[in-house]
Amino acid sequence: MIIDDLPEKYADTTSFSYHVDAAWYDELDRYRGVLRDEWPASTVDDWHAAQAFLSREARLIDEGRFNDWLDLFTEDCLYWVPVTPGGGNPRAEVSHAFDDHRRLTDRVYWLRTGLAYSQLPASRTRRLITGIETTDLDDDTRIIRSNFTIHEFRAGTAKTYTGWYGHVLKRADDRWRIRLKTANLIDSEQYHENLTLVF
16 A cells, blocks of 8 residues: 555554654655765764764664663654665565654564563674765754674574665754664565564
8 A cells, every 4th residue: 555545544643653654755765865875075073973873873782772772763763674675665665674663662672571582582783883974964964874794693593684774863952863774784685584683
């Protein structure tokens, strides 16, 4: 079903968890375009700020501090792990994850219960982030592009995931918060047995 064809009773998305409406999809298209563009070189201060932000986010995830990680996001955020390499069209294609804030909150709660079968035992992860680029779209919107490698160890098995991140940050309460995070795996369209870890 295309989002524009939703019944009228679902037009007010504030009444349920799914807030990604037609306007958000249009904005997502814009961000996807910007993430593919060439950017001017950033200032050293902006680059260091982007590096610090990504390093802190990585540490929170790797340490399992998921409530603190969730606090990095805006209320109208989107966490997207596409199946199609480079992103594809989320209006018509499935994704490994396509979570608004409420769904992301559910994911964090589920991870923290200790009862999630696919996370017994819990994944131990460490991620490396390189190739950081950043640019500002305006005074309140910062875009960051980076490469990642995530090492996961769980239940006696080690796995490695590689790809690139796209972050769209919005300034809120005098700090940067994540409006969009997309994690694009280089083998996203291949079979993955267990993608319950947080990218």
